[in-house]
Amino acid sequence: MELTITGSANKLSVSDEVFGRDFSEDLVHQVVVAFRNAGRAGTKAQKTRSEVSGTTKKSKKQKGGGARHGALTAPIFVGGGVTFAAKPRSFAQKVNRKQYRAAISSILSELNRQGRLKVVDAFEVDSAKTKGLVEKLSSLELGNRPLIVTEEASENLFLSARNLPYVQVRDVQGLDPVTLVGADSVLITADAVKKIEEWLA
The missing domain is CATH 3.40.1370.10 (Ribosomal protein L4/L1)
Structure with missing residues (x-):
């Protein structure tokens, strides 16, 4: 052509x-x-509850204080870990x-x-x-x-x-x-x- x-x-x-x-x-x-x-x-990174800084001690007694909670590093608390934390990865496709x-x-x-x-x-x-x-x-x-x-x-x-x-x-x-x-x-x-x-x- x-x-x-x-x-x-x-x-x-x-x-x-x-x-x-x-x-x-x-x-x-x-x-x-x-x-x-x-x-x-692909460098985005978040921390899980096992990686955040903070004690894993039970935050209050089990009974008599309303809702029952364990460590303050749980995802429901501010400053806690992320449930499905993003980790560095490659987006490359073949x-x-x-x-x-x-x-x-x-x-x-x-x-x-x-x-x-x-x-x-x-x-x-x-x-x-x-x-x-x-x-x-x-x-x-x-x-x-x-x-x-x-x-x-x-x-x-x-x-x-x-x-x-x-x-x-x-x-x-x-x-x-x-x-x-x-x-x-x-x-x-x-x-x-x-x-x-x-x-x-």
Whole structure:
């Protein structure tokens, strides 16, 4: 298949396996969830009644004082332990390389079908000025949450986008499913397309 290059009469030949794949919602959901879970610290920790500081001596006599209670470390008391205490754990999910690459291809293919994938010959800013980047993006009509993908993101481009809260800049190595799914549109250079094709083929 061929991708239209914005601002040029030329077209870019690409693999159907990467940019013409059927969309698999289940696979993309699984990979997105696994990617987000991999970023979770999993360090939450609470104490059980056996771990809190305090005596385990019976707080009052068994009879004659109303309700019958044992140690004040019980969960019903302020400062007592937690009944089902959270402990540090890993949220990591197993996703093999083939699944991950298939999900990225599926997302890119769906973006292309929806007209949200725009290919340009090159995309660069002369200096690290946010104003210059805003002007270039406004002329391309990329929506409120654009993602710019280049073969190797330059320092000027990265610094120019840093003050724009909904503009993401990634090189091919830093591309991930969560960023792709969250973008209104993706602006990608021809060199980056070829590098992605090599990666996912």
